[in-house]
Amino acid sequence: MSAIFPTYNRFDVHVKHAEGTTIVDQDGKKYLDFISGIGVCNLGHRHPAVKEAIEKQLEEVWHVSNLFHLTIQEEVAMQLVDHCDGDAVFFCNSGAEANEAALKLARKYTQKTKVITFQQSFHGRTFATMAATGQKKIHSDFGPLLQEFKYLPYNDCASLEKEMDENVAAIMVEIIQGEGGVIPINPEFISRIAELCQKYNALLIIDEVQTGMGRTGKPFAYQHFGISPDIITVAKGLGSGLPVGAMIGKNILKEAFGAGVHGTTFGGNPIGLSAAKATLSIVFQEQFLEEVTDKGDYLKLKLTTSLEKNEIINSIRGKGLMVGIDCKSEVTEILKLLRERGLLALNAGPNVIRLLPPLTVTKAEIDLAVDLINDVIKEYSHVTTL
Template sequence: MDALFPTYSRWDLTIESAEGAIVVDNKGKKYLDFVTGIAVCNLGHRHPAVIDAVEDQLKKYWHVSNLFKSDIQQEVAKKLVANSELDAVFFCNSGAEANEAALKLARKYTQKSKVITFHQSFHGRTFGTMAATGQDKIHSGFGPLLQEFVYLPYNDCEALEEAMDDSVAAVMVEVVQGEGGVVPGTEKFLTKIEELCKKHESLFIIDEVQTGIGRTGKAFAHQHFNLSPDIITLAKALGSGLPVGAMLGKEKLKEAFGPGSHGSTFGGNPISLAAANETISIIFQDTFLEEVEKKGAYLKAELINALADQDFVTEVRGSGLMLGIACKAEVAENITKLRENGLLVLQAGPNVIRLLPPLTVTYEEIDEAVKLIKDSLVAEYIV
């Protein structure tokens, strides 16, 4: 009898070991991993420098609570703010928790309640972040949601202008919608959000949970557009697989998050932050990020070329090493076929194949993945 709640549609696959971009199942079969824990293992599996950092911390202490000052929290926080336009960090355990903190802070600081988010967004599954998520399937069955969330069409400046007024506490947005189909925001749309937030004294919140920590070729995806958000949220890749999230905010927001206003027992855990410290030290190097942009451009170009004659495919889109192959029909069977052929990929909505390789992926591994995608799709859908 299965002792777990059936909250996940699990693949019939059990991973036994992993290293770099390769995972091995319990039957000895190897797979090229373009899932990476859903944009978590940006340095690949078991990066040796992260292992060393975690082992060093394990030998010191594991947990003492946030009643104590923490040098590792200060060190990681300083690196995050030094690479952003923001000034203060709150550590937690996940992206949903980071977004919960952002929503609480926005309401407390502005003393307003209305929050604008967007159709097909995804911000988490807690009660607050579920309400922030603009997808009916996430809401279904849970009764009345947290009030005063307004959902607008993504990339629609006109709808945004009509909805914005002085009652809005915040606008929360993803620079690239991940779960919603790997849909990039336009520069016009994103800059319009910032402009209207300033006009109406609303906070501009960017959910960087999936796009942050180098995924798009910048430390944070909003940096492609020179945006200046009031808050950004992080998790996933921050700890290279160890659970850690963070909310970053501007200096002015500190006054609203004083002692007792928010907290987390395990937030800022030293083991997770040892991993985070090493992870961002590697990824936030200019040469590393430039290489991510090059690899992302290469993967996208190779996919477009390989799938040019494939009628089933409508578009290859995304940013950096966060790409989606949009198709004319549902792709679940294709993803199963790719898995059988040795490539792990994800869905992003019913019709999009999502690719999230490690940022350390080699060009040879990219070529192998493109060939597997081309062969699998053509074999299944050639006319």
């Protein structure tokens, strides 16, 4: 009998070892990992540069608290602000904490309380970030939520224009809705969001927890669209598996987050930031990002070519190495069959297969993954039509 709360429906895979794009279970079976810890291990498992940085930091200091100056905090903060529109960083431990900080900052700075988010969004599981999430299943059975969140249809300019007014403190949005089904934002929609935020003196918060750190071929996914957010939140791929998150904001917001306003015991921990520093030094390289774009295009092309005639496929969508295969039926059994064949993939809602391979994945590994997906979906389609 397990002593762990059953908050996850776990796969029947007992992990013993992981390296690069490979996970090995306790029986010695190898799996090609196209989950990456849900978009966390962007450099693959146990990347040698990250491992070396962590080991070096372990010999220096583990934790002293944020009452002290830590050079590595300044170094990682500069890596982040040098590659985005932000000017100041608040370090924390997770995406939910980064989003929580963003919501607190938006309310405090604007002195307004209304926040617009979108249906099928996902921003975390704290009370504030759960309230920001536009999914009823996330809200269920927790009683009254934090008030004044409005959930609008994603990619719907008319609904946004109707709801927007001077009472809005912020709009929080994902450039690609990950948990909501790997749904990319329309260029005209994100442009209109930015325009309306400026018109009504609201803050634009971009949740880059899953799309940031090179996942879409840019340091941050919003950079595909020529906009300038006020707040950016990141986590997942920032620490290559160590728990670290960050909220990045513009200079105008610094005074609203002065001493004693917000805090965290473990945020900015030097061990986590040593992993982040090594990670960012690789994923923010121009050549590395170009390769992510090339491999992402290659993955989508291979999937489209292999699956376009299969009648259970609705569409293939995404950007960079964040790809969703939208199916006409639930994908639970397909994912199980893929695991049996040695490929780890994830769902995004009931009908979407979500692929989040390490950004270091090779084209040969993409070929192998696509062949397995094609074979399994063909077999599944044949069985379900009998």
